[in-house]
Amino acid sequence: MASFAFYLFALLAVSGGVLLVTFRNPVTSALCMVLSFVGLAGLFIGLNAYFVGIVQVLVYAGAIMVLFIFIIMLLDLNDEKPVKFKSSTLLAGVAIPLLLLAQILGVIQSGLQGEEAEFTKIDAETMKVSAAAFPEESAIHKSLSHEKSPKLPDTNLIGHTIFKSYNFPLQLMGALLLVATVGVVVLSKRSHTKAPTDS
Amino acid sequence: MDTTFLIAAAIKIAVFIGITMSFVSICVIFERRFSAIIQDRVGPNRTMIPLSILGFKKDLALPIGGLTQPIADGLKFIFKEDFTPSYVRKVFFWLAPVLVVVPALLTMAVIPFGSPMEFGNTIIPMAIADLNVGPLFIFAIASLSVYGITLAGWASNSKYPFFGGVRACAQMISYEIALGLSIIPVLMYFGGLNLGHIVEDQVANGWLLLPLWNEGGFIIGSGYWGEPLVVQRLLLLIPIGVSFVIFTTSIFAETNRMPFDLPECETELVGGYHTEYSSMKFALFFMGEYAAMVVGSALIVTLFLGGWSIGFGIDGMLPTGAWWVSLLHIGVFLAKVTVFILFFILVRWTVPRFRYDQLMNLGWIVFFEAALINVFLAALIIASPSIGLGGVAIGGAFLILVTILLIKVAKGATQKPSATAV
Numbered sequence: 300m301a302s303f304a305f306y307l308f309a310l311l312a313v314s315g316g317v318l319l320v321t322f323r324n325p326v327t328s329a330l331c332m333v334l335s336f337v338g339l340a341g342l343f344i345g346l347n348a349y350f351v352g353i354v355q356v357l358v359y360a361g362a363i364m365v366l367f368i369f370i371i372m373l374l375d376l377n378d379e380k381p382v383k384f385k386s387s388t389l390l391a392g393v394a395i396p397l398l399l400l401a402q403i404l405g406v407i408q409s410g411l412q413g414e415e416a417e418f419t420k421i422d423a424e425t426m427k428v429s430a431a432a433f434p435e436e437s438a439i440h441k442s443l444s445h446e447k448s449p450k451l452p453d454t455n456l457i458g459h460t461i462f463k464s465y466n467f468p469l470q471l472m473g474a475l476l477l478v479a480t481v482g483v484v485v486l487s488k489r490s491h492t493k494a495p496t497d498s
Numbered sequence: 499m500d501t502t503f504l505i506a507a508a509i510k511i512a513v514f515i516g517i518t519m520s521f522v523s524i525c526v527i528f529e530r531r532f533s534a535i536i537q538d539r540v541g542p543n544r545t546m547i548p549l550s551i552l553g554f555k556k557d558l559a560l561p562i563g564g565l566t567q568p569i570a571d572g573l574k575f576i577f578k579e580d581f582t583p584s585y586v587r588k589v590f591f592w593l594a595p596v597l598v599v600v601p602a603l604l605t606m607a608v609i610p611f612g613s614p615m616e617f618g619n620t621i622i623p624m625a626i627a628d629l630n631v632g633p634l635f636i637f638a639i640a641s642l643s644v645y646g647i648t649l650a651g652w653a654s655n656s657k658y659p660f661f662g663g664v665r666a667c668a669q670m671i672s673y674e675i676a677l678g679l680s681i682i683p684v685l686m687y688f689g690g691l692n693l694g695h696i697v698e699d700q701v702a703n704g705w706l707l708l709p710l711w712n713e714g715g716f717i718i719g720s721g722y723w724g725e726p727l728v729v730q731r732l733l734l735l736i737p738i739g740v741s742f743v744i745f746t747t748s749i750f751a752e753t754n755r756m757p758f759d760l761p762e763c764e765t766e767l768v769g770g771y772h773t774e775y776s777s778m779k780f781a782l783f784f785m786g787e788y789a790a791m792v793v794g795s796a797l798i799v800t801l802f803l804g805g806w807s808i809g810f811g812i813d814g815m816l817p818t819g820a821w822w823v824s825l826l827h828i829g830v831f832l833a834k835v836t837v838f839i840l841f842f843i844l845v846r847w848t849v850p851r852f853r854y855d856q857l858m859n860l861g862w863i864v865f866f867e868a869a870l871i872n873v874f875l876a877a878l879i880i881a882s883p884s885i886g887l888g889g890v891a892i893g894g895a896f897l898i899l900v901t902i903l904l905i906k907v908a909k910g911a912t913q914k915p916s917a918t919a920v
Binding site for chain 1: 635
């Protein structure tokens with residue numbers, strides 16, 4: 300059942316990616332990218348990472364790609380014309396993916412030889428043991444050591460990791476994004492007010 | 499175990515999607531009757547079952563006051579000519595209505611309709627998917643319905659639908675931010691994203707907006723005040739009330755309902771993004787809007803008004819897991835959702851439509867800032883027992899400073915640019 304879902308969503312993600320580059324119409328391409336994102340989200344959910352999967356849909360498919368399509372529609376782009384490539388460009392375009400493919404195959408090969416290739420499902424016992432690392436009244440502890448239906452509290456665990464272990468980098472990243480946002484607003488506003496001085 | 503799960507899931511999917519779809523059709527008759535009452539008309543109150551077309555002598559009139567009207571409406575949509583204009587982009591034109599309905603129905607999957615039912619040894623939660631990321635799932639899937647509306651406008655290849663689609667896109671992106679930020683105080687209070695647990699918490703400690711009882715007893719008894727953190731809980735009503743207002747209003751905007759139905763504003767845009775659509779394809783847009791309204795009401799009820807709980811401590815007296823208790827809870831939940839749908843309809847027929855810049859100002863300048871301040875306020879109240887009086891004083895001073903600054907910025911943003919600048 301789980302592997303069936305994996306192949307389904309992997310097919311969705313890969314076919315979305317392939318269709319993205321084959322279609323000539325920009326809107327169709329953008330929608331294929333959405334398909335690919337949805338497939339990726341399905342893969343994340345299959346790995347028990349519900350939060351990451353949902354955020355993938357929420358942020359990429361639901362917000363960023365909507366903006367892409369919005370812009371494409373407003374600009375009213377026409378179909379892309381096929382481009383003649385130089386032979387050296389084509390060669391590089393074939394060689395680099397082949398190198399990456401070889402690397403992935405190497406990793407898979409070395410991973411399969413070791414004993415860690417055997418993935419075990421997270422059972423109630425493991426969860427109970429790992430619950431001891433968290434304070435008794437915390438939501439993570441309660442969810443992991445729940446008597447009837449213990450569940451992996453992935454959202455709480457991500458929050459715990461980000462805000463406990465990586466608090467400073469998170470704040471730094473937030474400041475960086477804020478600076479970028481303010482910078483964009485400042486730059487776009489300045490050109491707007493200065494332009495019509497001669498009127 | 500696994501077969502029980504599969505059978506239960508199949509039954510739940512059939513029943514809950516069926517409930518949602520019948521609610522959609524009931525919404526239509528409610529809308530027509532309620533608007534008729536508001537406008538001092540009668541409304542559709544005497545629809546008969548047309549047995550005469552089958553060869554009988556008389557039509558059958560059931561004494562249910564026009565409740566069969568949705569059947570007539572649906573049949574009308576199906577039998578109308580399904581006309582596809584020659585200038586549209588065919589694939590997207592056909593895809594768009596589906597992309598509106600499917601997300602709206604999918605979001606129903608995480609709403610807990612009733613208390614969990616015990617069936618032998620297994621406990622069956624009364625939600626199709628008992629996810630740990632409930633509200634986020636709803637936001638994520640609901641945000642996909644933008645594609646349907648935008649594509650409908652673009653694929654129609656015609657001026658007014660395109661304007662409608664662009665408006666819808668901008669509006670939904672803007673209000674998604676307010677929607678997401680406004681429930682952060684709620685989620686901070688519950689400390690989790692599982693909608694089932696959120697409802698169970700409200701059963702024990704009072705509905706989020708109505709904390710009249712807790713584990714100690716009723717508000718008039720001494721047991722209520724003996725519980726720890728009672729004052730903090732009552733103080734939390736301020737940020738939660740603000741959350742409720744912002745969230746409800748944003749749901750109106752997300753579902754493109756009056757007073758925010760600018761994407762289909764008929765005085766400016768003919769019909770909006772579905773101008774070129776006819777027959778069942780138009781009906782799908784219609785259904786998508788109503789389904790989104792039903793899900794929105796269900797989410798508001800679940801988060802703020804106790805979901806399936808009867809309230810006032812009655813749930814504690816009922817046996818847990820019995821099938822009739824679950825059914826009773828489902829009934830209570832649906833009754834609450836119905837009340838909220840009536841509220842949606844009441845607002846539609848009383849409040850006039852906003853202007854487009856007013857809509858954007860409300861979303862970006864009022865709600866966005868208010869939701870941000872609200873998050874800090876809720877955090878301060880929740881953290882107050884552990885940071886002491888000094889911490890609260892510093893935090894409060896900081897909060898007031900930020901609020902004043904934000905109001906100043908917001909005022910600057912709403913000012914019209916002076917004549918010399920242009």
